[in-house]
Amino acid sequence: MSELEDLVHDSYENLLATDSEGVLYDDPSHxxxxxxxxIIDENTLSAIDIKDLFNSINHTRxxxxxxxxxxxxxxxxxxxxxxxxxxxxxxxxxxxREKREALSSYLNSLATRxxxxxxxxxxxxxxxxxxxxxxxxxxxKLYREFMEFITSMVEGAKILPSLDSPxxxxxxxxxxxxxxxxxxxxxxxxxxxxxxxxxxxxxxxIYTPRVKFTLRSFKPTLAIxxxxxxxxxxxxxxxxxxxxxxxxxxxxxxxxPETFDRRYFLSPLKEVYKxxxxxxxxxxxxxxxxxxxxxxxxxxxxERGMTLPHVSEADKHSFxxxxxxxxxxxxxxxxxxxxxxxxxxxxxxxxxxxNSGGKTTYCKTITQMQLLSQIGCYVPxxxxxxxxxxKILYQxxxxxxxxxxxxxxxxxxxxxxxxxxxxxxxxLVILDELAEATxxxxxxxxxxxxxxxxxxxxxxxxxxxxxxxLANRLHLEGKSQNLQVEFRNKKPTYKxxxxxxxxxxxxxxxxxxxxxxxxxxxxxxxxxxSK
Numbered sequence: 001m002s003e004l005e006d007l008v009h010d011s012y013e014n015l016l017a018t019d020s021e022g023v024l025y026d027d028p029s030h031x032x033x034x035x036x037x038x039i040i041d042e043n044t045l046s047a048i049d050i051k052d053l054f055n056s057i058n059h060t061r062x063x064x065x066x067x068x069x070x071x072x073x074x075x076x077x078x079x080x081x082x083x084x085x086x087x088x089x090x091x092x093x094x095x096x097r098e099k100r101e102a103l104s105s106y107l108n109s110l111a112t113r114x115x116x117x118x119x120x121x122x123x124x125x126x127x128x129x130x131x132x133x134x135x136x137x138x139x140x141k142l143y144r145e146f147m148e149f150i151t152s153m154v155e156g157a158k159i160l161p162s163l164d165s166p167x168x169x170x171x172x173x174x175x176x177x178x179x180x181x182x183x184x185x186x187x188x189x190x191x192x193x194x195x196x197x198x199x200x201x202x203x204x205x206i207y208t209p210r211v212k213f214t215l216r217s218f219k220p221t222l223a224i225x226x227x228x229x230x231x232x233x234x235x236x237x238x239x240x241x242x243x244x245x246x247x248x249x250x251x252x253x254x255x256x257p258e259t260f261d262r263r264y265f266l267s268p269l270k271e272v273y274k275x276x277x278x279x280x281x282x283x284x285x286x287x288x289x290x291x292x293x294x295x296x297x298x299x300x301x302x303e304r305g306m307t308l309p310h311v312s313e314a315d316k317h318s319f320x321x322x323x324x325x326x327x328x329x330x331x332x333x334x335x336x337x338x339x340x341x342x343x344x345x346x347x348x349x350x351x352x353x354x355n356s357g358g359k360t361t362y363c364k365t366i367t368q369m370q371l372l373s374q375i376g377c378y379v380p381x382x383x384x385x386x387x388x389x390x391k392i393l394y395q396x397x398x399x400x401x402x403x404x405x406x407x408x409x410x411x412x413x414x415x416x417x418x419x420x421x422x423x424x425x426x427x428l429v430i431l432d433e434l435a436e437a438t439x440x441x442x443x444x445x446x447x448x449x450x451x452x453x454x455x456x457x458x459x460x461x462x463x464x465x466x467x468x469x470l471a472n473r474l475h476l477e478g479k480s481q482n483l484q485v486e487f488r489n490k491k492p493t494y495k496x497x498x499x500x501x502x503x504x505x506x507x508x509x510x511x512x513x514x515x516x517x518x519x520x521x522x523x524x525x526x527x528x529x530s531k
Contacts (some may be wrong), residue, residue: 005170039076040371040392041422043415047396047432048367049328050074056328057377059297061107062114064283065290072291076374078388080313082167086292086376087308089165093296099161100296106156107290113152116145117283121274139258139266140215147187150279153286154178168292171285183276186269189213193264198272213265292376299378302331305338309373309384316425317460319343319366321384326365327372330380337494338381341366346481347455349462350471353485353501357492359464360396363430366462367394370428389460391427393419416450425458432464444470455479471500 054073060066077083093100120142157175178184185200192199192210204210273279299306305323323338330336339362343349351359369379370389395415416434423429434447447470454461455474465471474480484501486493511519 039078039374039390040074043396044367044392044394045074047394047430048364048371052328053368053371056331057294057298057372059294059301060290061111061293062287062290063118064114064287065107065294068284068287069291069294072375073371076371076392077376078374078390080311080388083311083374083376083388085165085167086295087311089163089167089292090295090308090376090378092163092165092168093292096163099163100293102161103289103293106160107286107293109156110149110153110286113145113149116142117149120146120270139262143266143269144215146273150178150184150187150273150282153282154184168289171289174285175282178278178282181276181278183272183279186272191265191269198265198268211264213261295377302378302380303334305380305382306378307381307383309369309379309381309386311373312385312387314387314426316458317343317387317389317428319370319384319386319428319460321369321379321381321386323382324365324369324384325380326361327368327380329361339365339494339496342481343460343462346479347458347461348451348474348480349460349483350451350474350480350500351462351464351483351485351496352466352468352471353496354487354492357485357487358494358496359485360432361494362496363394363432363462363464367392367428367430387426389426389428390424391422391429391459393422393427394430394432395419396432420450420453420457423454423457423459423461427459429454429459429461430464431461434463434465443467448473452479468500468502475500 050073054070058066058069060069093103153175157172158179160172163169163172182200185202186198190201191213192201192204192208193213194204194208194210199208199210305325309321319341320343321341324341325336325338337358343366351362353359369381369384370386370392372379373384373386374388395412397412412434416431419429419431434450444467447465447467451461451463451470451474471480471482475482482498482500483496484499486495486497
């Protein structure tokens with residue numbers, strides 16, 4: 001097995017091993033609490049709007065594809081080879097319309113039956129999006145639909161055009177390789193119940209005692225004695241006995257076979273399929289193909305300014321990109337204002353400026369682009385060059401609970417502490433405002449110590465702050481590059497330019513929300529409170 005195959009199959013295990021009950025098939029919006037990741041933590045996922053990011057790039061056809069995509073976002077790759085191979089696959093799909101359309105048709109053909117797979121294998125009653133009538137579907141129909149889905153998946157993969165990309169080739173082969181395995185023979189049937197358990201046609205001998213499984217509750221062989229008894233009773237003019245026979249035997253002829261099939265065929269077969277590594281691998285491969293096609297569809301939905309970033313490995317994290325747009329907001333806003341990003345020359349980048357100028361969006365955009373790059377996806381920029389981050393850590397303003405003895409300052413300081421002890425020179429760290437101490441002097445000293453500490457670690461750290469004195473001090477010491485929000489005529493341009501801002505434009509924002517000094521004076525006068 002090649003090294004690339006090992007990497008792909010390792011990613012299968014990382015995705016499937018987190019929950020033994022098959023939570024891969026649950027609604028993606030519930031997965032974050034079930035995952036642990038070496039690269040990104042749950043606080044960061046929440047701060048960077050991971051569900052909105054998922055919804056923005058999700059163009060998958062199948063629920064398995066959607067779950068795979070969401071898992072990729074919360075567990076981004078740290079393998080450069082795998083990232084590059086996913087990008088190479090996208091480049092091939094971009095160029096070859098025939099292959100792209102073949103994969104698209106293949107996914108569309110499977111999407112309608114996929115729900116039966118989740119219902120049959122994992123009793124997915126907890127799936128919020130599951131159609132109500134699927135909960136009460138006939139068990140024979142459920143099994144038949146599951147069987148036809150898997151056979152369609154396998155047989156459809158056999159006629160897909162060959163692709164040069166090793167990554168897609170591995171995925172397609174994993175689906176094709178289900179054929180010829182015992183589980184697939186059981187699926188295609190017939191299946192026999194023997195004293196030694198379930199057997200395929202190849203495994204039984206002429207002399208082997210067996211019961212054949214048929215996909216229907218009505219069994220003609222059981223009906224023969226029933227019909228014979230009824231005719232005999234009717235011929236002998238024993239109509240009462242015939243009616244009594246119908247009453248007593250009907251539950252047997254219809255109830256017993258279904259109970260028997262569930263116990264000796266349907267349930268054991270479900271366990272065989274559920275635990276079968278070839279079937280699980282094939283289903284996961286389908287999800288990863290769907291994820292890849294979703295990346296392509298996302299790039300087309302953004303219409304312009306999309307690129308596959310140049311990703312590298314480095315001892316120190318760097319991020320350089322031109323005409324960067326937010327992956328979520330720019331999708332619905334063609335007039336979105338792009339910014340250039342250069343996080344290569346300094347360990348610290350400090351952003352100052354008035355509220356509502358785009359500081360937080362700028363930071364989230366960088367983090368979201370880093371994440372998209374590390375799952376092999378397109379990013380909204382004219383060009384991008386970045387290195388793999390071993391940690392993506394984001395601190396957003398937090399509000400303390402009444403149970404927090406340290407208050408808001410202590411709560412936020414704990415988060416900063418956790419980030420500090422996780423960070424390395426390869427990490428991307430975003431600090432959207434540091435914790436506020438009780439006095440200006442305390443705030444200055446502890447904030448300086450924290451930023452100086454991150455600079456010594458060497459992580460790529462961005463701080464959003466209104467503390468222009470802190471920003472100037474670090475800049476004069478040569479420890480930071482300083483950016484500020486650009487304003488023209490007291491209105492933000494949403495561009496970040498070099499420099500340190502001393503303005504907050506608080507009164508402008510207060511006027512915008514209707515709570516300026518003038519608004520308060522007018523209210524007090526109108527109510528008669530002014531003296």
